[in-house]
Structures are given as C-alpha cells and as structure tokens.
Amino acid sequence: MKTEIRIAGSGGQGVVLAGHILGKAAAYDGKKVVQTQSYGAEARGSMAKSEVIISDREIGFPVVTRCDILITMNQEALDRHLKDVKDDGILVIDSTNVKQPERKMKLFKVPATETAEETFGTKVCANMFMLGALAKVTRIVSDASLEKAIVDTMEKQTANMNVQAYRKGKELVQ
Amino acid sequence: MKTEIRIAGSGGQGVVLAGHILGKAAAYDGKKVVQTQSYGAEARGSMAKSEVIISDREIGFPVVTRCDILITMNQEALDRHLKDVKDDGILVIDSTNVKQPERKMKLFKVPATETAEETFGTKVCANMFMLGALAKVTRIVSDASLEKAIVDTMEKQTANMNVQAYRKGKELVQ
Numbered sequence: 001m002k003t004e005i006r007i008a009g010s011g012g013q014g015v016v017l018a019g020h021i022l023g024k025a026a027a028y029d030g031k032k033v034v035q036t037q038s039y040g041a042e043a044r045g046s047m048a049k050s051e052v053i054i055s056d057r058e059i060g061f062p063v064v065t066r067c068d069i070l071i072t073m074n075q076e077a078l079d080r081h082l083k084d085v086k087d088d089g090i091l092v093i094d095s096t097n098v099k100q101p102e103r104k105m106k107l108f109k110v111p112a113t114e115t116a117e118e119t120f121g122t123k124v125c126a127n128m129f130m131l132g133a134l135a136k137v138t139r140i141v142s143d144a145s146l147e148k149a150i151v152d153t154m155e156k157q158t159a160n161m162n163v164q165a166y167r168k169g170k171e172l173v174q
Numbered sequence: 175m176k177t178e179i180r181i182a183g184s185g186g187q188g189v190v191l192a193g194h195i196l197g198k199a200a201a202y203d204g205k206k207v208v209q210t211q212s213y214g215a216e217a218r219g220s221m222a223k224s225e226v227i228i229s230d231r232e233i234g235f236p237v238v239t240r241c242d243i244l245i246t247m248n249q250e251a252l253d254r255h256l257k258d259v260k261d262d263g264i265l266v267i268d269s270t271n272v273k274q275p276e277r278k279m280k281l282f283k284v285p286a287t288e289t290a291e292e293t294f295g296t297k298v299c300a301n302m303f304m305l306g307a308l309a310k311v312t313r314i315v316s317d318a319s320l321e322k323a324i325v326d327t328m329e330k331q332t333a334n335m336n337v338q339a340y341r342k343g344k345e346l347v348q
Contacts, residue, residue, distance in 0.1 A: 027213035036210040036236060039201035062210060062237060155329050 009073025132169020183247025306343020
C-alpha cells in the first residue's frame, strides 16, 4: 500500500507546512514517509507545492508522478495538477478559491479560506481545514496522530487555533 | 549549476530542520530548491536523512543520486552514505561522533556536538554548527540568507542560540 499526495496552492497558504504535518502524522502511525517541497520561483508569489508519499514499506522512488490525492488551495494549482490525479484518485478543494472541475471524480469541498477568516479572523490556518477534510474523507492517517503532529510542530500560541481549524475542516467537508 | 546535498544522522539530531533551513536560505538567494526528508523507521531511532537540491534552473529530477556535499552527524550515516559522494565532492563531519574516513577527499571537520554542549549546555543546536561549517567552506548559500532562514524558522526563544551556534560553526570548521 502506497499513497501519493500532492498539496498545492499559492506561496503563503501553508502547503509546505501542511505537507510537513501530514508526513509527521503518518510517521507517528508507523508508516514510512517521504516528504518533498519545492521552493524558489515556484514557491514565491504564484505557486507552492508539497508532496507526501506514505507507505507500509520502504519507498524506493520518492517522487509523486500520479496523485492518489490532490489537495488544491487555489485555482491555478487545480488547473495545473488536475491531470496528474489517478482515475480513482481523490480531489479536495478549498471551495473559497477553487471551482469544481468538470471531470467526474471523487471530489470533496471545504470552504477553508472564508471559514478561517470568519472563525479565527485570519486565513493562515486554512491549510489545517484542508488537513481536517482529508482526515475525514480518507483513512490514510489517524486523527490522533494528526492532532499530535499539529501540536508538536506549531508554536504553543498558535497550536490551539490550528487544532480547532483542523477539527472544523472535518465538520465542514462535503 | 546544480548542487546536491545530503544531511544524515540520527533521529533527533535535527537533520530535517537543517535541510529545511538550508533550502529556505537558498530560495532567499533566488535559487530553485527541492528539499526532501524521510520519516518513519529510518528517521526514528537510528537514521534520519534530509536532501536539498539547489539550482539556478528548474529542477527536473528532484532526487539526490550522487552527493556534491555530504554532511554526516553520526558514524552510521557516514558509513552508509560515503559511497554516494562524487569524486570531487565535499564531506563535512561532526567530529564528535564521526571518524575521518580513509578515502582521499575534500574533508571538513567541526566538533559540533561537544562544542554545543560546552557552549550552550545542549546538543540540540549541533545541526546549526554543521550549517555554519557548510557556509564557511562552500559558497552555495549566502551568510545573510542562512541567518535569516534560521530566524524565520525558529521560535523566538531559541533563534538567538541557533544563530550563535551557526556562527560558532563557521569559526570552528577545519
């Protein structure tokens, strides 16, 4: 069993941090994990990308070629990466920023950015809504490990808000 | 110009954090960067590994196969990864934990773990000594960007100690 996940959005939307937390959580679950992020021109301004490969066994080729799961936080990310999703793959979109694609597929929507702003007065935790949505609609990582990974990674002052955002993402996804 | 760097050691020695900071610094310098870390069995207990590829151009194949630079923080990491260093590659070792290999090559030593304990009363910042050593003996990232990446990444309470450790690494390397 190997699951290939790509998280994409704008620089500043926290896709690298989301990938880092997801990878850490899967390691807590006892899985093998490779987590990759791209910086530079792609990450600044327009596009940021983070990839997580989760497996029960050693991961030989640590590059995502076809996504089992794609999480997109802006429209450009969807337009760019949709073609890489497997036929039976899962798409999770931040419906504040991303329009539902025409392609027939397993699609889940969470109004992450708008709800983050309404609930917490900041959109910086929209990425945790996306992880909450992911945790709800798949079983790739355990709830306990994800919450632990958030707490272990964040500074104390912001961990609580991010855990709340994560839980809210689980409620809101549809 | 593409530089492939691998940082390896035990879980808990901060090789993932070091790779993250190095990648961020290179992006500040305007480079393209791919940064990869492995978690799971390899990262817990025995081995942890972090890879950074820095390039002036888009990085097509984001996997380190042969290292331009290898940084090792324990003996097992050296024994395992030395064979992957290019003929003209650079090796940087934490001389507290790693014996100088017999192979003729560009070798730099920094007594990171022991000096961290003596100076700061903790070995958690030994990884920053290694980055200091790297910055001193190569020109792959600028000093200003590395210090900025440390400050931007760390919590306020620990950033200062880590910047000091980074500077000390530059002094101590030989």
